[in-house]
Amino acid sequence: MTYITKPRLHHPLLQPNGLGFTRRDYEGKVSTLCAGCGHDSISAAIIQAAYELDLPPHRLAKLSGIGCSSKTPDYFLGNSHGFNSVHGRMPSVLTGANLANRDLIYLGVSGDGDSASIGLGQFAHSIRRGVNMTYIVENNGVYGLTKGQFSATSDPGSKSKRGVVNHDQSIDLVGLALQLGASFVARSFSGDKEQLVPLVKAALAHKGAAFIDVLSPCVQFNNHVGSTKSFDYVREHNAAMNRLDFIEPRAEITANYAPGEVELVVQHDGSVLRLRKLSPDYEPTDRLSAMGHLQLHQARGEIVTGLLYVDPEAADLHDHLHTIHKPLNQLTDQELAPGSAALDAINDSLR
Amino acid sequence: MSLTAVNDFVVKFANVNGSGSASANGMFAKSILRMGVPVAARNIFPSNIQGLPTWYEVRISEASRLGRRGGVDLMVAMNPQTWDQDVASIEPGGYLFYDSTKPLPPSKFRTDIEIIGLPLTAICNAAYTDPRQRQLFKNIIYVGALAYLIGIETEVLETLVREEFGSKPKLIDANLHALGLGRDGAAQMLGQPIGLQMRRSDKVGDRIYVEGNTAAALGAVYGGATVCAWYPITPSTSLAEAFTEHCQKLRVDKATGEAKFAIVQAEDEIASIGIVVGAGWNGARAFTCTSGPGISLMQEFVGLSYFAEIPAVIFDVQRGGPSTGMPTRTQQSDILLAAYASHGDTKHPLLFPEDPAECFDFGALAFDLADRLQTTIFVMLDLDIGMNEWLCRPFKWDDSRKLDHGKVMTHDELEAGRDFGRYLDVDGDGVAYRTLPGVHPDRGAYFTRGTSRDPYARYSEEGSVYVGNMERLLRKFETAKSLIPAPIARPAKRRTPHGVIYFGSTTPAMHEALELLDADNVHVDGLRVRGFPFSDEVMDFIAAHETVFVVEQNRDAQLRTLLMVEGGVDPAKLIPVLGYDGSPITARFITDEISKRLRGLTRAPTPLVAE
Numbered sequence: 038m039t040y041i042t043k044p045r046l047h048h049p050l051l052q053p054n055g056l057g058f059t060r061r062d063y064e065g066k067v068s069t070l071c072a073g074c075g076h077d078s079i080s081a082a083i084i085q086a087a088y089e090l091d092l093p094p095h096r097l098a099k100l101s102g103i104g105c106s107s108k109t110p111d112y113f114l115g116n117s118h119g120f121n122s123v124h125g126r127m128p129s130v131l132t133g134a135n136l137a138n139r140d141l142i143y144l145g146v147s148g149d150g151d152s153a154s155i156g157l158g159q160f161a162h163s164i165r166r167g168v169n170m171t172y173i174v175e176n177n178g179v180y181g182l183t184k185g186q187f188s189a190t191s192d193p194g195s196k197s198k199r200g201v202v203n204h205d206q207s208i209d210l211v212g213l214a215l216q217l218g219a220s221f222v223a224r225s226f227s228g229d230k231e232q233l234v235p236l237v238k239a240a241l242a243h244k245g246a247a248f249i250d251v252l253s254p255c256v257q258f259n260n261h262v263g264s265t266k267s268f269d270y271v272r273e274h275n276a277a278m279n280r281l282d283f284i285e286p287r288a289e290i291t292a293n294y295a296p297g298e299v300e301l302v303v304q305h306d307g308s309v310l311r312l313r314k315l316s317p318d319y320e321p322t323d324r325l326s327a328m329g330h331l332q333l334h335q336a337r338g339e340i341v342t343g344l345l346y347v348d349p350e351a352a353d354l355h356d357h358l359h360t361i362h363k364p365l366n367q368l369t370d371q372e373l374a375p376g377s378a379a380l381d382a383i384n385d386s387l388r
Numbered sequence: 389m390s391l392t393a394v395n396d397f398v399v400k401f402a403n404v405n406g407s408g409s410a411s412a413n414g415m416f417a418k419s420i421l422r423m424g425v426p427v428a429a430r431n432i433f434p435s436n437i438q439g440l441p442t443w444y445e446v447r448i449s450e451a452s453r454l455g456r457r458g459g460v461d462l463m464v465a466m467n468p469q470t471w472d473q474d475v476a477s478i479e480p481g482g483y484l485f486y487d488s489t490k491p492l493p494p495s496k497f498r499t500d501i502e503i504i505g506l507p508l509t510a511i512c513n514a515a516y517t518d519p520r521q522r523q524l525f526k527n528i529i530y531v532g533a534l535a536y537l538i539g540i541e542t543e544v545l546e547t548l549v550r551e552e553f554g555s556k557p558k559l560i561d562a563n564l565h566a567l568g569l570g571r572d573g574a575a576q577m578l579g580q581p582i583g584l585q586m587r588r589s590d591k592v593g594d595r596i597y598v599e600g601n602t603a604a605a606l607g608a609v610y611g612g613a614t615v616c617a618w619y620p621i622t623p624s625t626s627l628a629e630a631f632t633e634h635c636q637k638l639r640v641d642k643a644t645g646e647a648k649f650a651i652v653q654a655e656d657e658i659a660s661i662g663i664v665v666g667a668g669w670n671g672a673r674a675f676t677c678t679s680g681p682g683i684s685l686m687q688e689f690v691g692l693s694y695f696a697e698i699p700a701v702i703f704d705v706q707r708g709g710p711s712t713g714m715p716t717r718t719q720q721s722d723i724l725l726a727a728y729a730s731h732g733d734t735k736h737p738l739l740f741p742e743d744p745a746e747c748f749d750f751g752a753l754a755f756d757l758a759d760r761l762q763t764t765i766f767v768m769l770d771l772d773i774g775m776n777e778w779l780c781r782p783f784k785w786d787d788s789r790k791l792d793h794g795k796v797m798t799h800d801e802l803e804a805g806r807d808f809g810r811y812l813d814v815d816g817d818g819v820a821y822r823t824l825p826g827v828h829p830d831r832g833a834y835f836t837r838g839t840s841r842d843p844y845a846r847y848s849e850e851g852s853v854y855v856g857n858m859e860r861l862l863r864k865f866e867t868a869k870s871l872i873p874a875p876i877a878r879p880a881k882r883r884t885p886h887g888v889i890y891f892g893s894t895t896p897a898m899h900e901a902l903e904l905l906d907a908d909n910v911h912v913d914g915l916r917v918r919g920f921p922f923s924d925e926v927m928d929f930i931a932a933h934e935t936v937f938v939v940e941q942n943r944d945a946q947l948r949t950l951l952m953v954e955g956g957v958d959p960a961k962l963i964p965v966l967g968y969d970g971s972p973i974t975a976r977f978i979t980d981e982i983s984k985r986l987r988g989l990t991r992a993p994t995p996l997v998a999e
Contacts, residue, residue, distance in 0.1 A: 111847070119835040121839070123692055162654070360650050366672040
């Protein structure tokens with residue numbers, strides 16, 4: 038398998054943004070994810086957000102861990118440097134990159150396996166430190182790339198494609214982010230572009246640790262209530278049924294609703310997502326209120342989406358460290374090496 | 389017959405840790421230096437904060453033999469817990485100095501040594517009422533008594549006290565008083581000084597007295613490191629702390645108070661190396677410092693650094709392994725772990741500093757090497773070098789020296805249309821150009837990954853593409869040979885078929901052993917290896933000798949294995965000499981082992997345990 042080159046044909050009617058870039062200039066390589074994957078919708082939302090923000094593509098660095106979600110940075114912002122690092126460790130790599138050059142925008146893309154299991158510690162500590170970043174978790178409640186194991190965000194009582202019932206409690210990354218001091222916390226749904234694009238834009242513009250939990254259904258492995266249904270479904274839609282690796286193309290889920298409504302979205306596998314828009318009088322700058330609101334609605338089986346909390350005046354890690362404004366990776370030799378005279382003085386103090 | 393010596397003996401202090409003995413013992417060692425006599429002092433301490441035995445071994449050597457010699461000439465036995473072993477360790481004819489306030493039965497002593505009892509507790513209790521003062525000043529009192537017994541100049545000690553407590557006049561007076569109590573008490577109660585004597589000399593020269601961790605951290609400052617991410621672990625913690633102190637003194641903008649560095653105490657070693665790799669990817673010079681357990685945790689990231697070719701520096705201050713092992717004892721037992729860190733086919737350059745002066749040099753050099761080779765460079769210290777003060781040549785820096793950032797393609801080069809392939813070997817040395825994020829609006833961006841890719845950084849699992857890349861990494865490692873500091877030869881006085889290879893903190897003991905062997909008409913050529921991959925000189929040295937001893941401080945002869953594997957050397961030719969009990973290897977041990985083997989007196993194979 039090799040990479041797939043995307044033809045760089047520009048439609049004459051594509052609208053340039055304020056920098057003269059069209060939407061195509063923010064695209065990346067062709068996605069190798071399953072057709073209909075929610076993650077591709079998130080990539081599209083990131084592209085749209087960067088385009089609408091008039092962001093110079095090279096001023097953003099995109100970092101990820103390992104998994105389906107972490108492959109996506111190759112599929113958007115092709116003129117940005119990207120780093121597909123190791124499993125669960127994107128937050129530390131992003132922290133280091135940010136320390137090296139505080140002038141760029143840092144976008145971390147991760148999944149529920151990458152951030153809620155192996156990477157839970159780094160997720161927590163990067164947020165706790167206030168690293169200036171947008172941290173998106175593409176949350177599908179399942180290990181897709183290893184074919185359907187439960188993730189730590191799988192809800193108790195949910196069934197895997199193989200019919201196994203999950204008994205473990207789920208980890209609520211939004212609740213954790215709020216508790217850990219994230220200064221921007223949101224949740225959205227990959228099928229709701231109208232909600233997601235503005236959230237991504239707001240997060241990219243935010244200074245401090247911005248976290249967005251994006252529910253992103255896995256069309257392949259979180260698509261079943263029971264094995265019988267799964268079997269029936271594949272038999273009805275897939276001609277190559279004896280090839281277990283075969284990926285059936287499907288349409289992605291979309292949802293549109295007005296503020297204040299509770300929306301029921303039936304996933305491919307029949308599980309129900311209750312999506313509740315924030316009410317117009319919701320106060321997103323009160324952390325305690327946000328935490329209470331979240332707990333209340335989750336107890337009712339609802340999933341709260343939207344901008345849940347924002348501290349518009351947050352400080353970041355560089356503020357805490359009193360780092361010089363000039364990026365560390367641009368300091369000159371003279372600014373770094375103190376010189377032989379200073380060294381002679383040190384020698385004298387050691388005699 | 390009591391021992392007599394001038395400026396050439398070993399004093400060992402046996403204390404209880406947490407009793408405040410460290411600063412008094414340190415003052416003792418420094419007073420020797422101030423009298424112009426070279427000294428080597430080593431802390432032997434437990435993984436504990438208070439209450440367990442600790443020792444401080446001071447070797448005084450006008451001839452600058454600064455490795456551990458082995459044996460003790462004067463024991464300052466202040467810890468009842470270890471009394472028996474402390475008394476047993478004294479050389480015949482040596483001296484035992486102890487607190488005689490409480491009488492001890494004759495069975496507690498030896499008849500072949502000289503016993504010097506001074507009622508330290510009684511003197512102390514008569515002078516002080518506060519319990520903490522009694523504890524602290526007892527240490528100063530015995531320093532005063534020793535000064536009288538071995539002839540340390542009073543003015544030297546008094547100057548050190550004034551330097552130490554410069555800003556606290558009350559403490560100066562109190563400490564001077566305690567020194568006087570000891571000196572006068574010894575003079576009144578013990579009579580004549582002993583046979584071990586200090587005499588003012590001029591053999592210290594311009595040398596400095598410093599810990600390797602401090603030196604390595606200073607090297608990192610001069611080498612341009614701006615990002616340090618670390619997690620506390622003995623014996624490397626003081627390296628990060630020293631970097632913090634150096635930076636606060638040398639790298640804070642005087643006008644604004646802003647820091648030209650960023651130091652993060654991470655949540656663990658994995659995050660530490662992750663931060664380093666992220667910063668290195670983004671063009672800052674970054675390092676972490678740790679010990680063996682940390683290296684174990686960092687394996688995956690080291691492999692990423694190797695395969696995605698990201699500069700990183702790791703200071704590994706080695707301690708006794710495996711597992712938690714002996715956390716406060718020294719070993720050179722991470723050699724193979726570091727050389728081949730991570731899964732798959734990997735290898736990494738290592739640097740072996742011999743003392744703090746080289747810790748500084750290599751500490752700075754490592755960042756140039758990391759940038760030039762775009763990979764992880766390990767600087768292999770150990771507890772002995774890292775946490776003990778060593779007498780070494782002063783630090784040097786050439787102000788005309790430029791930091792070498794290696795192959796980084798600039799905005800202007802990209803703008804001019806220069807072809808950029810992140811993994812394209814344009815110069816044949818295996819090192820490709822990289823770009824830094826943000827360099828150019830529409831050229832030079834690429835996707836960094838630990839997965840296989842082609843020379844233009846595009847994902848590929850094609851066998852030929854993968855192999856081509858792995859072969860290029862081997863070419864790069866070949867290039868590294870010419871950049872790693874060359875070995876240093878120490879030829880014997882006569883032509884000899886025997887050689888010895890050694891490295892790192894073994895050096896001073898090894899050099900003394902070579903002198904002793906030479907005096908005994910046993911001729912061995914020495915070669916100090918300073919890094920990995922091994923240059924041709926190392927293999928030539930092995931080829932030029934019939935037998936080559938490889939002296940190391942680990943059980944499994946790890947450097948020997950590396951020489952065998954990387955150089956295709958016949959194992960029969962390389963004879964391991966292994967001291968790995970956690971104490972720094974001694975000249976006596978090395979001398980005995982090599983002479984035994986060469987004279988065929990015994991054919992005992994391993995294990996060979998120091999002392």
